[in-house]
Amino acid sequence: MISVKNLSHSYNNDGKLAVNNISFQVEKGETFGFLGPSGAGKSTTQGILTGLLKQQDGEVIVAGYDLKKVQNERFNKIGVSFEQSNVYSKLTALENLKYYADLFDVPTRDPIELLKMVGLEDRKHDRAGEFSKGMKHRLTFARSMINSPELWFLDEPTTGLDPAIAAEIKDVIREQKSKGITSFLTTHNMYIADELCDRVAFIIDGEIKLIDTPKNLKLQYGKKLVEVEYVDNGKLIKETLKTIDDKDKNRIANIIKNYDIQTMHTKEATLEEIFIQVTGRGLI
DSSP states (O other): OEEEEEEOOOOSSSOSSSSSEEEEEOOOOOOOEOOOTSSSHHHHHHHHHTTSSSSEEEEEEEEEEEESSSOOGGGGSSEEEEESSOOTSBBHHHHHHHHHHTTOOOOOHHHHHHHHHHGGGGGOOOOOOOSOOHHHHHHHHHHTTTTSEEEEEEEEETTTHHHHHHHHHHHHHHHHHHHTTTEEEEEEEEHHHHHHHSEEEEEETTEEEEEOHHHHHHHHSSOEEEEEEEETTTTTEEEEEETHHHHHHHHHHHHHHHHEEEEEEEEEEOOHHHHOOOOOSSOO
């Protein structure tokens, strides 16, 4: 669904590149995470892929369309949920979706269904300008699905949402994936990427440092540890042991054989810890 080869972009043509010779592919039905801190090049790349920024150097194919050629029909195939909501404040939630639906040349979804999906059905006749930041974000998210896109761009989809609503949004993303929708998710939130993404790319200073599955990254960079809690003479003891160390392996076997185990689980590095390890930079 997305093919990027040797893409570079400069805002001022001064030799300073916001995106520096990056290449990657996103397969149909995949949820692909584009991860990095503010200023890393995430928004620039998404802007080019969605047609908001003019492509400069490199080759980019999106949903079967070469972005160097003007083909407005490609917008019928993509949906974009922006981090910064850009809804029409004087229109109601329902009017926003109806207006946007009229811009497409393909059948569109029922606006009421989408508002219900994001918890705004009861506010459908309220002006968007009266909404909180989180509600505007949900309306923008709903709007991105109005044309049933084959390729879905999600920019920080859970930003500013309370945990319950964020969980519902993630469920919607999973549901769309089950229908074969391809998603390109840009975020600095490693936890949502870990939950939702098939593969992730780490981008820093305009360059992609690596691309892999969250599982492979944890196996490669994570510590192979086991945390075990057990009762010894009435006291709760907690130990962290290495699964690749023979002495610790014997210790684990001894604890299992001789003590009352309360909890035992493997401990793996988070994507954020791996990102810092790989790039030497944090996510802020």
